[in-house]
Amino acid sequence: xxxxxxxxxxxxxxxxxxxxxxxxxxxxxxxxxxxxxxxxxxxxxxxxxxxxxxxxxxxxxxxxxxxxxxxxxxxxxxxxxxxxxxxxxxxxxxxxxxxxxxxxxxxxxxxxxxxxxxxxxxxxxxxxxxxxxxxxxxxxxxxxxxxxxxxxxxxxxxxxxxxxxxxxxxxxxxxxxxxxxxxxxxxxxxxxxxxxxxxxxxxxxxxxxxxxxxxxxxxxxxxxxxxxxxxxxxxxxxxxxx
Numbered sequence: 243x244x245x246x247x248x249x250x251x252x253x254x255x256x257x258x259x260x261x262x263x264x265x266x267x268x269x270x271x272x273x274x275x276x277x278x279x280x281x282x283x284x285x286x287x288x289x290x291x292x293x294x295x296x297x298x299x300x301x302x303x304x305x306x307x308x309x310x311x312x313x314x315x316x317x318x319x320x321x322x323x324x325x326x327x328x329x330x331x332x333x334x335x336x337x338x339x340x341x342x343x344x345x346x347x348x349x350x351x352x353x354x355x356x357x358x359x360x361x362x363x364x365x366x367x368x369x370x371x372x373x374x375x376x377x378x379x380x381x382x383x384x385x386x387x388x389x390x391x392x393x394x395x396x397x398x399x400x401x402x403x404x405x406x407x408x409x410x411x412x413x414x415x416x417x418x419x420x421x422x423x424x425x426x427x428x429x430x431x432x433x434x435x436x437x438x439x440x441x442x443x444x445x446x447x448x449x450x451x452x453x454x455x456x457x458x459x460x461x462x463x464x465x466x467x468x469x470x471x472x473x474x475x476x477x478x479x480x481x482x483x484x
Contacts, residue, residue: 295319301351301377304430309358309366309478313342316355320344324351327363331356335409349373358480365480372473374440380432380474382422390436390457391466397422400458403436405449412436412472415454429479437472 295306295318306319316325324345331341331354340360345351352373358365371378371386379385383396394401397420404413412435417423424431438448446468449455457466 297321302379302381303369303371303474303476304381307366307369307476309480311366313363316342350375350377352376353378366478368475368477370473370475378474380476382432384422384432384434384471384474386471386474388471389467390469393434393471394457394466400456402454402456405451405453405455406438407450408452410452431477433475433477434471435473436469439468439470442468
């Protein structure tokens with residue numbers, strides 16, 4: 243696998259590592275710091291120290307989502323019936339995680355939320371959307387179903403991505419300094435993943451495999467229309483990094 247794995251892959255891999263470390267026996271890792279009652283009550287994610295959030299009326303990422311948001315705040319944003327704890331959220335390379343599904347029965351609003359600490363659901367780490375026709379979009383203008391040609395136009399420069407048909411297939415790996423590239427000082431990472439359009443021919447000529455390819459690759463003259471954005475995600479920094 244390419245050593246320079248994209249942000250989404252890194253987020254899931256680091257998330258798995260953090261959760262395995264948290265689950266290790268005390269003899270193999272230092273005991274966690276214990277907060278005094280007053281300090282514990284003042285943790286940023288607690289509903290008792292955060293003002294109530296107004297219900298979300300738009301579906302944009304990251305929007306009101308942040309590393310210190312908790313279950314109670316999610317219920318305020320999206321409604322209690324639309325926030326479900328899921329023990330088997332899919333991860334990279336077949337791993338599963340405990341996390342949250344938003345709007346589990348509504349493909350137009352469904353999203354998956356992963357956390358630094360999967361047991362307490364603290365430290366929002368990653369938000370993922372991958373349903374066709376989803377109303378969610380990134381705050382930089384990327385939305386589900388956007389053709390590769392339009393994505394490159396929005397970026398203002400050719401972009402690079404991994405070939406399809408493997409664990410990290412289709413993930414944009416380099417925005418080439420374009421308008422969609424991460425901004426200096428912004429701790430969030432906005433990620434997009436390409437997939438084959440539903441109406442594409444069965445033998446469509448598109449990049450395959452774990453190599454990196456460019457949106458202007460002359461070997462694939464029709465890929466701009468054949469490939470569409472099939473997944474959006476936002477990677478959040480750990481609470482200690484804020």
